[in-house]
Amino acid sequence: MPEFEPVLLANIGKTDSHRRHVYESGGGYQALRATLKDKAPDDVTNMVKDSALRGRGGAGFPTGLKWTFLPKDHPGPFYMCINADESEPGTFNNRILMEDDPHQVIEGAIISCYATRASTAYLYLRYEYPLAYQRLQQAIDECYEAGYLGKNILGSEFSLDMYLHRGAAAYICGEETGLIESLEGKRAWPRIKPPFPAVEGVFRKPTVVNNIETLACVTHIAARGVDWFKSIGVPPAPDNPRDPGSFGPKLYCLSGHINRPGCYEAPLGITCRELIEDFGGGVWKGRAGKAAIPGGISMGVLTEAEFDTPLDFAGPGKAGCLGLGTAAVVVIDETVSMVDFLHNSCRFFAHESCGQCTPCREGTSWSLRMLDRIRAGRGRIKDLDLLLEIGDTIGIMPGTTICGLADGAAWPIKNAIRKFRDEFEDYIKRTNPEGWMVTEPVEALEATGIH
Amino acid sequence: MAETSRILTEEMVAEIKAYFPRYPSRQAVTLPALHTVNEHLRYVPPQAVVEVAELLELHPAQVQDTLTFYGFFKQDAPHGKKRVWVCRSISCALRGGEEVLSAMCEKAGIHPGETTADGRLTLEAAECLGACEQAPCMLAGNDLVGDVTTESAEEFVATLE
Numbered sequence: 001m002p003e004f005e006p007v008l009l010a011n012i013g014k015t016d017s018h019r020r021h022v023y024e025s026g027g028g029y030q031a032l033r034a035t036l037k038d039k040a041p042d043d044v045t046n047m048v049k050d051s052a053l054r055g056r057g058g059a060g061f062p063t064g065l066k067w068t069f070l071p072k073d074h075p076g077p078f079y080m081c082i083n084a085d086e087s088e089p090g091t092f093n094n095r096i097l098m099e100d101d102p103h104q105v106i107e108g109a110i111i112s113c114y115a116t117r118a119s120t121a122y123l124y125l126r127y128e129y130p131l132a133y134q135r136l137q138q139a140i141d142e143c144y145e146a147g148y149l150g151k152n153i154l155g156s157e158f159s160l161d162m163y164l165h166r167g168a169a170a171y172i173c174g175e176e177t178g179l180i181e182s183l184e185g186k187r188a189w190p191r192i193k194p195p196f197p198a199v200e201g202v203f204r205k206p207t208v209v210n211n212i213e214t215l216a217c218v219t220h221i222a223a224r225g226v227d228w229f230k231s232i233g234v235p236p237a238p239d240n241p242r243d244p245g246s247f248g249p250k251l252y253c254l255s256g257h258i259n260r261p262g263c264y265e266a267p268l269g270i271t272c273r274e275l276i277e278d279f280g281g282g283v284w285k286g287r288a289g290k291a292a293i294p295g296g297i298s299m300g301v302l303t304e305a306e307f308d309t310p311l312d313f314a315g316p317g318k319a320g321c322l323g324l325g326t327a328a329v330v331v332i333d334e335t336v337s338m339v340d341f342l343h344n345s346c347r348f349f350a351h352e353s354c355g356q357c358t359p360c361r362e363g364t365s366w367s368l369r370m371l372d373r374i375r376a377g378r379g380r381i382k383d384l385d386l387l388l389e390i391g392d393t394i395g396i397m398p399g400t401t402i403c404g405l406a407d408g409a410a411w412p413i414k415n416a417i418r419k420f421r422d423e424f425e426d427y428i429k430r431t432n433p434e435g436w437m438v439t440e441p442v443e444a445l446e447a448t449g450i451h
Numbered sequence: 452m453a454e455t456s457r458i459l460t461e462e463m464v465a466e467i468k469a470y471f472p473r474y475p476s477r478q479a480v481t482l483p484a485l486h487t488v489n490e491h492l493r494y495v496p497p498q499a500v501v502e503v504a505e506l507l508e509l510h511p512a513q514v515q516d517t518l519t520f521y522g523f524f525k526q527d528a529p530h531g532k533k534r535v536w537v538c539r540s541i542s543c544a545l546r547g548g549e550e551v552l553s554a555m556c557e558k559a560g561i562h563p564g565e566t567t568a569d570g571r572l573t574l575e576a577a578e579c580l581g582a583c584e585q586a587p588c589m590l591a592g593n594d595l596v597g598d599v600t601t602e603s604a605e606e607f608v609a610t611l612e
Contacts, residue, residue, distance in 0.1 A: 077475075089540040089579040127523065128536065128580050130593035163473045166486055168521035171578065185481030185507075187520035203475050255542040255583035262584045297541050330542050330583070344544050348578055354520075 004232070006265040007220050008213070008251055012100045018135045020142040023103035029148060031223035035111050036156045044115035044222070051221045051229045052247045056093075057083055057174070057211030058296065058325050059404075060313045062244050063218070067116050069198035070206045079207040080118035081183065081197075082109055082215065084125040084132070085167055085174040088296035089348060090328035093251035094212040096263045098125075098132035101216075102139040106162070108215035110148060111222050113160050116208045121162045124179050127169050136164055171352035175403045176209035178354065189356045190403035217248055233268035234312040246312030250327055254280045257287065257333035269315070273307040275329055287333040291420075295325025297345050298408025300415035301332075320419070322411040338420040339427050342412060343371040349409035360406035363394040367413060369444045379428040382439050384421070387413050459502045463491055467506055477507040481517050485524055493529035531566040531573035533611060536590040537604075539576050542583035547601070551587050552576060554601040558608040571611050 011017045011026060023029070035044060049064025070078065082105075086094040097105055113121050125133055140162050143149040151159045170188055172178040177191035180202045201207020221229050229248050236245040246268040252275055255261045259281035266275070272292055276282065283289045291301045294309065294316040302309055306319045313324050332341060350368040355361045367390055370383045391414040394400055395407035417424055429436045459467075467484045474480060484503045488495045495503075495518060497511075504511040518524050537552040552563065555574055559567050563576040582588045585597025591607070599607075 086581055087579055090542050090583050091579070092581045092583055095581045126581070128577070128590055130590075131595065161473075166482065168482060168485070168523040169577075170521050170523075182482065183479060184476065185478035185517055187517055203479075253583060255586055256545045261542075261586070293541070328583070330545070332545065336545065341541070344539075344541050348540055351578060 004249075004267055006249065007224075008097070008104070008216055008249055009101075009263070009265045011104065012096065017100050018102055018139065020103055020139065020146060023101070023107075027223070028103055029107055029146075031219055032107050032110055032148060033154060035114065035222050036154050036158060041115045041117055044111060047226055048112075048115065048218060048221060051226045052244050053214065053217050053221060053229065054244060054246070054313060055211055056213035056217065056250070056326075058088065058298075058323075060324060063210065063214055066198065066210075067112075067208060069196060070116055070208065071199060074206055076117065077120065077205055078116060078118045079202050079205055080109065080113045080116060080121040081176070081179060081202060081207055081209040082121060082123040083174060083176065083179055083209050083211050084123055084129075085171075085179060086129075086212070086326075087126055087171040087174050087352075088298060088326045088328060090255055090293055090330040091253055091296050091326040092255075093253050093263050093326070093328070095129055095132055096251070097212055097216055098129065099135055102132075102136050103143075104216050104219055105212050106136075106139055106143055106148075108217065108219035108222075109162065109210075110143075110153070110160060112208070112210060112215055112218050114158050118208065119160060121160060122165050122183055122202070123162065124165050124167060124173065124183055126167045126173070133164065133166065140164065170354070171348075172354040172403075172405060175405065178403065179209060180207065187354070189354055190405075192402055213251055220249075234310065234314075237314065243314060246314065246324075250311075252279070252311065253326070253328035254331070255328070256292075256330040257284045257289075257336075258282075258331045259284050269310045269312040271308050271310050271315075272302060272329060275311065276307065276331060280331070283331060283333050285333070287335065289331055290334045290336060291332040291338070291341070293328070293330040293332075294319075294321050295323065296328045296408075297330070297348065297412060298405075299323055299325040300411035301341075301419065303419050320415060322407060337427065338416050338423050339371070339374060342416045343368075343375055345412040345416075346371045346409070349405070353405060353409070357401040357403075357406070359394040359400040360409065363390045363406065364409045366390060367409070373442075373445050374428060374431075376445055377431040378435060378442070378445070379432050380438050380442065381425060381428060381436055383428070384417050384424055388417055391417075455498055457502065458492070458496060458499045459488065459506075460491070463487055464506065467503070478509055478513070480507055481509075481514055485514075485518055489524055493531075493534075494525040494527070496526055528566070529570075532571050533592055534573045534575065535592075535607075536575045536577035536580060537563075538578070538580045538582075538586070538588050538590075540579035542579070543587040546586045548587035550601050551589070551599050551604045555604045555608050558605045572608065 053063045054060040178188040182188035197207040233247040236243040264279040300321040346368040350364040353364045391410040470480045470483045566573040588597045
């Protein structure tokens with residue numbers, strides 16, 4: 001394998017890396033110039049399709065294919081929504097890009113808008129990123145000054161406006177149709193699909209929703225080409241004709257019980273163990289690892305024995321996790337109780353369930369109430385089976401909810417209890433020697449504040 | 452009916468109207484308008500909802516419906532001069548985030564979501580602030596504070612202006 005050269009983080013660490021002149025001095029906006037001069041929009045779409053770029057926001061859907069779902073004969077306008085509502089616990093790669101290299105993202109966004117014929121781009125930014133807000137606004141202003149945004153960009157026929165739109169602290173706004181509803185000024189309740197946003201998105205017009213890191217990848221594909229992108233990562237499995245592979249560089253977030261937490265760039269397919277040892281300097285305090293979240297908390301957990309799982313789009317699924325997610329690895333050391341881990345996860349999802357679908361609204365808060373009771377020494381073995389039943393029945397995979405939030409709530413429950421069943425049973429028997437075997441209904445504790 | 456005094460200042464109205472050209476619908480200005488009011492008043496009282504609705508050509512109930520979804524905008528009383536979000540999600544919890552929040556609450560004598568009697572501080576339990584490499588962390592106004600300890604958190608409360 002050739003030496004890996006980071007591109008997404010290449011500018012980070014330079015003085016004033018967030019300013020346009022610094023970005024341009026490293027060749028910034030040359031890809032945009034070349035694209036507008038030499039390529040038709042469909043050429044760009046085909047380039048991204050050929051690169052097999054998959055969305056970096058969590059679902060891993062092929063980006064170029066998403067763009068081709070836009071209607072060909074629609075009078076417009078077309079919109080681009082840039083998803084910067086990064087809120088998945090453990091995830092901060094988009095924040096790093098927006099704070100320290102926003103022009104890399106904006107260049108990719110402009111190229112992507114050109115490809116998708118979008119005339120307006122809304123960058124939906126979570127409220128909790130005030131520095132990113134300030135730097136993105138400065139970067140957008142700098143782009144208008146330079147003629148990269150506005151009317152007739154660089155003398156072409158292409159015009160584009162870009163606006164920042166701030167959220168208000170709700171995880172569900174990262175779901176693409178929740179984002180659209182929120183942008184429209186409504187409660188962020190995800191829409192039933194179809195129609196998909198490409199056909200009917202924001203303001204009922206064709207819309208593409210792409211993640212920050214995805215758009216940064218578009219910048220580099222335009223600058224360096226499809227062959228370069230496909231020289232990095234993992235090709236499709238030969239026995240699976242539907243596998244688009246896992247190509248390109250990826251930003252991995254590393255946090256939790258690790259010596260050197262941080263955001264690191266590596267080829268897709270690095271293993272969880274390599275990430276922990278080579279980038280993170282190993283588990284902290286000389287302790288052993290017990291488990292790790294492979295890609296944000298909604299992806300579930302890997303046991304220490306599963307740390308050699310490759311973190312490409314197909315890897316975590318083979319270890320029973322939901323997927324690669326946001327590639328945010330959270331390391332959990334041997335001192336942590338998985339009961340506490342699961343309680344934290346259930347509290348998060350009970351808080352962030354938008355309340356639209358009953359199985360998710362009730363399932364997430366019921367799970368939290370059970371975990372509260374277990375931690376208070378009043379758990380029953382039967383609770384584990386109830387938790388698993390909830391885990392197996394909420395979400396778009398069992399087909400009971402509109403969006404995937406519930407699948408994300410379910411996976412930590414299913415993984416933690418199935419992979420650490422003995423620990424949960426021991427905990428319950430030890431803390432509730434009188435009542436662990438009870439199977440009749442029991443009272444919940446006094447309601448704990450979810451919000 | 453008694454005349455209710457207007458809450459939105461001309462300045463706020465101008466700031467809200469400046470958003471109109473960005474969107475093809477007035478309703479899309481709901482969140483920017485609520486943020487504008489909140490930045491000026493530190494809360495969004497019901498009368499402000501009525502006035503925002505007038506500006507956006509909506510029913511007050513539509514604005515209120517959106518507002519209450521987020522749990523972000525207070526309506527009864529302004530939040531403190533400093534609003535601090537302390538992260539309790541997994542990466543921070545693994546490194547002492549819950550203890551930081553408890554220590555701050557104890558030091559300030561309030562529960563999460565409450566404001567000190569002197570109006571200096573509002574503490575909030577936050578879900579992932581997206582700064583997990585600096586865990587445990589908190590967002591104090593516009594400032595991200597990383598690698599917080601219970602000692603530095605108590606110090607923060609004690610020295611807050």
